[in-house]
Amino acid sequence: MNMRRIGTLLATLPLMVAAASAGAGTLDNVxxxxxxxxxxxxxxxxxxALNSKGQREGFDVDFCRAVxxxxxxxxxxxSLTSKERLPALQSGEIDLLSRTTTWTMSRxxxxxxxxxxxxxxxxxxxxxxxxxxxxxxLELDGATVCLATGSTTELNIADYFRKNNMTFxxxxxxxxxxxxxxxxxxxxxxxxxxxxxxxxxRSLMKNPQEHIILPELISKEPLGPLVRQGDDQWxxxxxxxxxxxxxxxxxxxxxxxxEQIAKTSKDPEVKRMLxxxxxxxxxxxxxxxxxxxxxxxxGNYGEIFDRNLGPDTPLxxxxxxxxxxxxxxxxYARPFR
Amino acid sequence: MMEKPKVxxxxxxxxxxxxxxxxxxxxxxxxxxxxxxNTLENLAKRGIGSGFGFLAxxxxxxxxxxxxxxxxxGGFLWFLAALFFGLVASKALANWLKQKHEKIGDKDRWxxxxxxxxxxxxxxxxxxxxxxxxxxxxxxxxxxxMALMTGFANTIKVTIIGCILSTFLGLFVALGRLSPNWLISxxxxxxxxxxxxxxxxxxxxxWYFIVIQQLPNVRQSVNIGDWLFLNKRGLYLPSFIxxxxxxxxxxxxxxxxxxxxxxxxxxxxxxxxxxxxxKVLIPSLAVLIGLPGLxxxxxxxxxxxxxPVLKGFNFRGGTGLTPEFTALVIGLTVYVSAFNAEIIRxxxQSVSKGQREAARALGLKERHVMRLVILPQAMRxxxxxxxxxxxxxxxSSSLAVGVGYPxxxxxxxxxxxxxxxxVEIVGIWMAVYLSISLLISAGMNWYNAxxxxxxx
Numbered sequence: 001m002n003m004r005r006i007g008t009l010l011a012t013l014p015l016m017v018a019a020a021s022a023g024a025g026t027l028d029n030v031x032x033x034x035x036x037x038x039x040x041x042x043x044x045x046x047x048x049a050l051n052s053k054g055q056r057e058g059f060d061v062d063f064c065r066a067v068x069x070x071x072x073x074x075x076x077x078x079s080l081t082s083k084e085r086l087p088a089l090q091s092g093e094i095d096l097l098s099r100t101t102t103w104t105m106s107r108x109x110x111x112x113x114x115x116x117x118x119x120x121x122x123x124x125x126x127x128x129x130x131x132x133x134x135x136x137x138l139e140l141d142g143a144t145v146c147l148a149t150g151s152t153t154e155l156n157i158a159d160y161f162r163k164n165n166m167t168f169x170x171x172x173x174x175x176x177x178x179x180x181x182x183x184x185x186x187x188x189x190x191x192x193x194x195x196x197x198x199x200x201x202r203s204l205m206k207n208p209q210e211h212i213i214l215p216e217l218i219s220k221e222p223l224g225p226l227v228r229q230g231d232d233q234w235x236x237x238x239x240x241x242x243x244x245x246x247x248x249x250x251x252x253x254x255x256x257x258x259e260q261i262a263k264t265s266k267d268p269e270v271k272r273m274l275x276x277x278x279x280x281x282x283x284x285x286x287x288x289x290x291x292x293x294x295x296x297x298x299g300n301y302g303e304i305f306d307r308n309l310g311p312d313t314p315l316x317x318x319x320x321x322x323x324x325x326x327x328x329x330x331x332y333a334r335p336f337r
Numbered sequence: 338m339m340e341k342p343k344v345x346x347x348x349x350x351x352x353x354x355x356x357x358x359x360x361x362x363x364x365x366x367x368x369x370x371x372x373x374x375n376t377l378e379n380l381a382k383r384g385i386g387s388g389f390g391f392l393a394x395x396x397x398x399x400x401x402x403x404x405x406x407x408x409x410x411g412g413f414l415w416f417l418a419a420l421f422f423g424l425v426a427s428k429a430l431a432n433w434l435k436q437k438h439e440k441i442g443d444k445d446r447w448x449x450x451x452x453x454x455x456x457x458x459x460x461x462x463x464x465x466x467x468x469x470x471x472x473x474x475x476x477x478x479x480x481x482x483m484a485l486m487t488g489f490a491n492t493i494k495v496t497i498i499g500c501i502l503s504t505f506l507g508l509f510v511a512l513g514r515l516s517p518n519w520l521i522s523x524x525x526x527x528x529x530x531x532x533x534x535x536x537x538x539x540x541x542x543x544w545y546f547i548v549i550q551q552l553p554n555v556r557q558s559v560n561i562g563d564w565l566f567l568n569k570r571g572l573y574l575p576s577f578i579x580x581x582x583x584x585x586x587x588x589x590x591x592x593x594x595x596x597x598x599x600x601x602x603x604x605x606x607x608x609x610x611x612x613x614x615x616k617v618l619i620p621s622l623a624v625l626i627g628l629p630g631l632x633x634x635x636x637x638x639x640x641x642x643x644x645p646v647l648k649g650f651n652f653r654g655g656t657g658l659t660p661e662f663t664a665l666v667i668g669l670t671v672y673v674s675a676f677n678a679e680i681i682r683x684x685x686q687s688v689s690k691g692q693r694e695a696a697r698a699l700g701l702k703e704r705h706v707m708r709l710v711i712l713p714q715a716m717r718x719x720x721x722x723x724x725x726x727x728x729x730x731x732x733s734s735s736l737a738v739g740v741g742y743p744x745x746x747x748x749x750x751x752x753x754x755x756x757x758x759x760v761e762i763v764g765i766w767m768a769v770y771l772s773i774s775l776l777i778s779a780g781m782n783w784y785n786a787x788x789x790x791x792x793x
Contacts, residue, residue, distance in 0.1 A: 083750045087759045090383060111757040112383035132650075142649040144570060149738065149751050154398035158477045161399075169651070170401045171661065171741040172751070182741065185550040186569050187660065189650045229384050 026095055026227070026234035027071060027285055035074040038064035039094040042079035044176060045200045046308045046315045047100055059308040060098040062298045063119060063225055063242060067096055069297040070241045070290045081175060082148065086111060089226060096238060098225040100194065102152050114235050117242040118224045121321035121330050123217030124156045125195040127202060130212050132189065137216040141166035146179045146188035148172070156219040157192050180204060194221050196309060196317060203314035237284055244291055247273060247333035248300035250324055255299035262292050273336040280336060301331060376760060391756045396484040397477055398751055400743050402659060404490040405472045406483075412466025419462040423454040430454075445599060452595055464584070481752050488748035489769060492734050495665055495744065496773070499730040502670040504723075507677025512707075514682050525678070532675035538736050540672055545664035545740040552660075555651060566645055566652060569660065573645035576656035582636025589632040593624045600624070661742035668740075669733055673726050680722045684715035716788045724781035731773045745769060 030036050040048035040060050048058040056077050068075040078094050089097045090112055100122075101107075103115045126145075128134050137160070147153050149172045161168050171188055173179045180201045183191040191198065195213060202208045225242070227235045248254070251270055253261050262274040272278045274295075275288035282288060298304055302324075309317045323329025346352055380387045407413045430450060431441055441447045463470070473479075475487040513525035532540070550569060553559060558568040566573040600620050607615030633639060645655030688711050696710040738747040746766060753762040 083754050086754070086757055090385060090759075107757065110386045112380075112385040140650075142651055142653065144651055146741075149747060149754070152755075154751055155755065158397055158399045162477055168399065170399045170743075172401065172738075172743060172747060173741045174738045174747075174750070178739065178741070181546055182550075185546070186554050187550065230382075 026231045027237060030071050030073055030095055033073075035076045036064065036068040036071060036096060037076050037078060037094045038068070039078045039080045039085055039088055039097045040064065040099050042081075042175075044100070044197065045203055046196070046313060046317075047200065048077070048079075057308070059120065059304060060100060060225075062304045062308065063098045064096060066241050066245060066294050066298045067225075067238055069294045070237055070286055072287070072290070072293065083174070086113065089113060089228060092228070095234070096225055096227060100197065100223045101226055102194075103222045103224055104152060112229045113226050114229045116225050116227060116235060116239045118222040118330075119242060120196065120223045122194040122196050122221040122223050124153060124192060124219040124221055125198055125217055126214045127183075127191045127198045127211050128189060128214060130210055134214070137214045137218065138164060138166075140168065140190060142168070143189040144169045144171060144187070145190040145192055146171050146173070146183045147192050148176050148179050149174055152219065152221070153193055160218040176201065194223070196223075196315070199309075199315040199317055208314075233285055237286065240284060241294055243333040243336075244273065244294055245298065245301040245304060246324075246331050247336060248295050249302040249331075250326065250333060253295060253300055254303060255296055258292055258295040269336055380760065385757070387758070387760065389761055391758055391761070392482045392485075393480050394756070395478055396475075396481050396752070398484075398755070399477055400475055400484065400487055400748065401741075402491055402662065402743055403475050403487055404494070405474050406486055406490060408471040408473055411469030411471060412463065413470050415466050416459055416463040416470075419459040420455070423456075423458055426454045427451050445602065448598065448602075456591070456595075460588075481756070484748050484752060485745065485765065488743060488745040491742065492731075492744040492769075492773075495662070495669070495734045495737070495742070496731045498666055499669045499673065499734070500727050502666070503673040503677050503726070503730065506670060506674035508681055510674060510678035511681035511685065514678065515685060529675045529678050532671055533679070535672075537668065537672045537733055538739055541664060541668040541736055541740050544668045545660065549660040549664055555647070558647075558652075563644065566647075570651060571657050571659045571663070573652045573655050573657040575642045575644050576654070577640035578643050580637070580639055580641055582632060583639045585636050586629055586632050586639035589629045593628045596624050597621055659742075661737070661740050664740050665734065665737050665742050669730055672733075673730050676726050676729075677723065680726065681715070681719055684717075684719035685711055687718045688714045713788070717785075720781060720785040720788065724778060724785075727777050727781065728774050731777060732770060735770075 038061075040056070040058075043049050044058070046058055047060045048056060051057050061077070064075050064077070078088065080088050080094075080097075080099060082099075085097055085099050085101065086107070088094050097113075098119075100120070103118060107113060108115055126137050126140070128140075134140065140161075145157060145168050147157065147170060154170070154172070157168070157170070168190075171182060173182065176193070176197070179191060179193075182188060184205050191201065191211075193201070195217065198213050202211050202213070205211060225238055227238055248258070251267070251273070253270070253274075258274070261270065262276055265271055265274070265276075268277070272280055274291045275281045279288075281290045284290075299307070305319065305322060306312065309315045311318060319327075319329060321330045323331065325332040377387065427450075430447070434441060434443075434447065439447075441451060473483065475483050510525045510528055513521045514529070516522050516525075552567060552569045555568050555570055558566040558573075560566055564575055600617060604615035604617045607613065643654045645652040645657065647653075692710055692714065693706060696706040701709065734744055735746040737744045738750065741747075749762050749766055753759050756762075
């Protein structure tokens with residue numbers, strides 16, 4: 001057994017011993033400890049990876065930091081494989097799971113976990129070498145496909161090939177870097193995962209320009225952070241922290257101007273949103289400076305996207321479905337009142 | 338008769354020992370029940386579903402390497418019953434002969450009886466009930482149980498092949514280390530030192546990501562006469578498709594192989610009575626080629642060949658080895674063979690020098706000295722630690738997920754993530770590995786009991 005497997009085992013151990021208390025009071029626990037335990041990827045560029053200064057950064061990481069800022073604590077990151085992530089949250093090893101986890105019905109209902117908000121509307125795609133001359137996923141009959149275990153990926157690809165009367169041979173690895181190595185070495189014709197993940201992996205290939213992502217999206221992958229079921233206050237904090245970043249973009253509030261806008265804005269919703277009037281944030285169990293702190297730490301949703309995934313990053317993703325609803329996208333913050 | 342002095346019940350050592358053992362056992366059971374109830378309570382409190390009901394659900398994902406598995410009903414069950422009956426009957430026969438101070442090897446008719454009981458009758462049963470033998474292959478619409486069985490079959494495949502290969506490789510390396518030839522002995526020493534001092538996962542990565550990925554791409558495959566193709570995706574060979582006379586042909590081969598036993602025994606008998614060894618080579622070849630050949634001529638070609646052909650992205654048809662399987666088997670075999678080599682060497686060196694000298698003094702050839710005198714005595718030292726190495730192969734096969742081989746842990750991991758039933762899946766993993774390990778241990782202990790020194 002290697003370390004990771006032992007990790008999975010250990011994660012389930014607390015379930016077996018000690019009659020630990022169920023979810024309630026996560027905010028108290030986090031503030032007492034002085035840090036938020038956040039589960040992320042080990043290395044998935046754009047989402048969670050170490051930068052040249054040795055700090056963890058990325059799209060998923062920014063939502064960890066946003067929630068930490070809301071509770072006014074530090075963040076401690078736990079790297080998890082896709083297999084470990086759900087047990088780690090169930091057992092209380094982490095307080096928040098922000099690791100490109102697809103929102104599905106069975107995960108939401110059967111596992112004692114709750115989804116909060118979709119932070120990224122993604123879909124599973126396929127990447128192939130340009131020199132294969134493949135233009136569509138429908139030409140892939142008989143291909144060998146490299147993928148990582150423990151995600152909806154395996155089901156989606158099997159369903160897609162079955163539906164179109166095609167066959168394929170899967171080669172399944174535990175970790176995304178191993179999938180990339182095997183695909184890059186030519187073991188497989190196809191690399192499949194969420195399109196955002198494909199873009200991230202492509203940026204790490206020997207020659208990124210030799211690979212293309214096929215146009216077909218074979219699944220809906222709404223990704224977002226999860227919390228344990230049974231602590232509604234904590235779930236609400238995560239939910240409204242994310243809505244705040246989305247609403248901030250809508251209102252043109254950025255990390256640079258948030259303090260000034262909080263002081264000078266005449267817009268009643270902005271004033272409520274930023275804690276200047278009303279008790280929206282106090283009712284959540286936070287202080288009234290929480291919203292300004294959040295935006296100052298991570299910026300608004302658009303800033304988070306552009307900084308980690310946008311056209312100027314190695315991932316070169318466009319906003320697509322993740323544009324604001326006012327621009328024809330699906331990002332639609334709930335009203336602050 | 339002397340009156341025993343009366344000892345109060347609580348001072349009686351037997352009663353006390355029983356009491357302590359009982360208390361200990363009761364404590365353990367109470368702990369187990371407590372853990373079990375805690376688990377259920379905690380799962381319920383967190384709203385996590387539990388139970389093994391999910392195993393019947395459709396798996397839906399695809400597995401890269403699939404074995405055909407027999408269904409435990411109808412003809413296959415009869416076959417197992419016949420095999421079990423044959424084994425029990427042979428054991429009874431052996432016991433009966435022991436009472437008469439004879440051995441199975443003493444007379445040809447006993448050997449024939451054993452072969453009939455354990456091979457011929459079960460095969461006959463299988464043949465008669467062949468219409469009711471069902472096999473299943475995993476598909477995406479199979480259940481989670483079926484997926485786990487497929488993973489289990491893959492684990493077993495690697496374990497068995499790894500155990501056999503690592504034993505022989507270990508034996509050769511051990512003999513090499515003991516060789517008087519300086520070069521061979523030093524090479525074997527380095528083989529052992531390098532392989533047993535590197536972590537096994539690292540070795541698997543080395544074979545998979547470094548060695549095997551050096552092979553050419555699919556379109557530039559190494560091609561040997563359109564029969565054999567070698568590339569990054571594996572080794573492709575023609576496969577045999579059984580035809581009408583396939584069964585008769587297989588039986589002919591089996592009969593030919595068994596008749597070799599009798600040819601050798603006859604040769605030995607002739608040697609003992611006349612001093613000249615009886616002919617072995619020519620009768621053996623005649624039987625081995627003649628019998629199957631005759632069936633071939635009478636019944637027509639027993640097997641048709643299916644060639645691997647490059648079609649689209651990959652080779653289709655034929656059979657072969659995948660890089661994942663190969664890397665895993667090579668990695669585990671090489672790693673464990675280093676330990677086996679040291680165990681075997683220690684066993685050989687534990688046999689006192691006088692035994693070897695005495696055997697040589699009798700004029701035995703060097704390989705006979707090893708086979709007839711040294712190894713049987715060395716076995717007693719070799720067997721117990723060897724058991725641990727076999728267990729290590731079974732358990733290390735779970736590292737396969739690192740090189741993409743779909744064995745039990747890899748497939749269990751997929752199911753765990755899809756169904757979220759982590760406690761159940763981890764429980765299944767533990768139960769399966771525990772069963773495999775206990776089975777190997779039981780088998781090795783039985784063998785060890787057979788070969789150990791009989792003390793009078």
